[in-house]
Amino acid sequence: DTGVSQNPRHKITKRGQNVTFRCDPISEHNRLYWYRQTLGQGPEFLTYFQNEAQLEKSRLLSDRFSAERPKGSFSTLEIQRTEQGDSAMYLCASSLEVREQFFGPGTRLTVL
Amino acid sequence: SQQGEEDPQALSIQEGENATMNCSYKTSINNLQWYRQNSGRGLVHLILIRSNEREKHSGRLRVTLDTSKKSSSLLITASRAADTASYFCATDSQNFVFGPGTRLSVLP
Numbered sequence: 001d002t003g004v005s006q007n008p009r010h011k012i013t014k015r016g017q018n019v020t021f022r023c024d025p026i027s028e029h030n031r032l033y034w035y036r037q038t039l040g041q042g043p044e045f046l047t048y049f050q051n052e053a054q055l056e057k058s059r060l061l062s063d064r065f066s067a068e069r070p071k072g073s074f075s076t077l078e079i080q081r082t083e084q085g086d087s088a089m090y091l092c093a094s095s096l097e098v099r100e101q102f103f104g105p106g107t108r109l110t111v112l
Numbered sequence: 113s114q115q116g117e118e119d120p121q122a123l124s125i126q127e128g129e130n131a132t133m134n135c136s137y138k139t140s141i142n143n144l145q146w147y148r149q150n151s152g153r154g155l156v157h158l159i160l161i162r163s164n165e166r167e168k169h170s171g172r173l174r175v176t177l178d179t180s181k182k183s184s185s186l187l188i189t190a191s192r193a194a195d196t197a198s199y200f201c202a203t204d205s206q207n208f209v210f211g212p213g214t215r216l217s218v219l220p
Contacts, residue, residue, distance in 0.1 A: 002154065033208065042200050042210035043155065091154060098204055100145060103154035 002026075004104035006092050012110045013082055020078045021107045025094030032075050033101060034067055035091040043091055049075060082111045117211045118201055124217040131188045133214040135201030136181075142204050144177060146186050148197045149213070155200065158186075191218045 003026040013019050025032050030051050035043035046065070047057045051072040064082075069075040079086055089108050093101035119134045137144070143162045147155040161168045161177045161184065168175045174187040188195055198213040 002156070004154075035210075040212070042202075042212050044210075045208060093155075098142070100157040100160050101155075101208065102157065103147075105154045 002102040002104065004092060004094055004102050006090075006104035006107050008107060009105060010108045010110075012112065014112050015084060016081055018078065018080045019082060019109065020076055021090055021092075021109075023075045023077070023092030023094075023104055025074070025092070026102055027073070029094035029096050029102070030072070031095045031097065031101075032069055033093040033095070034075070034077050035093065037089045037091055037106070038087075046077075079109075082109075084111050087111045118199065118214040120214060121212065122215045122217075124219065125191055127191060127193055127218055127220050129191055131191050131195070131216055131218070133186045133199050133216070135184045135186070135211060137184075137201075137203045138182065139203075141179075144184050144204075145202050146173075146175060146184075147200045147202065147210075149200065150197045158199075188216075191216075193218050193220045 005024045007022045011019055033048040034046040036046055037043045045058050046061050047067050049069040052069050064080045067077045087110050089106045091103055091106045093103045095101045117136050125131050141163055143160050145160045146158045148158055149155045159170050159175050161175050163179055172189045177184045196218045198215050200210045200213045202208050202210045
């Protein structure tokens, strides 16, 4: 247990539905990252926050994806109008400045 | 293309042997990190090496960094079955880009 938690751990949804994932980072960490990982691949960067500010967003992230970190603590990642290609493991990580990242267990999304 | 590229993609060794994995990257970095991921689990940070360091040790792990060749290696000595996992390198440029990983299998 790294101290980073993610909920839910698994989500099955039908194509076209909206889903929201939550990440609770280590409390003193100011940076929070979201990644997507598919089978056999490394984590793919989606976006990151420094405190409550979203500083970077991958070009791979379509307009259907949005992330928030309203009080600089927990974060949510929402996917609207899900597609089958969104099926993946969504990983959250936190760090203190630009140091080692501590990853949560991930949320596995299956879009039917 | 990915910033970090691990090599080999897969490695199978006997328990007790050493395992060496390599990572190449493309742009300048401040630090490079190695992570382990067991099947279906999140990533676990193993070791961070800064750009001004050439070698770092942590238990049975030894990491080297050659910034002139833009490459790093991870050596696991006296491997155990529990070391079976995927290993990833990540650089701090371009918002932590991970390679596809090396899948290590340690056979008992």
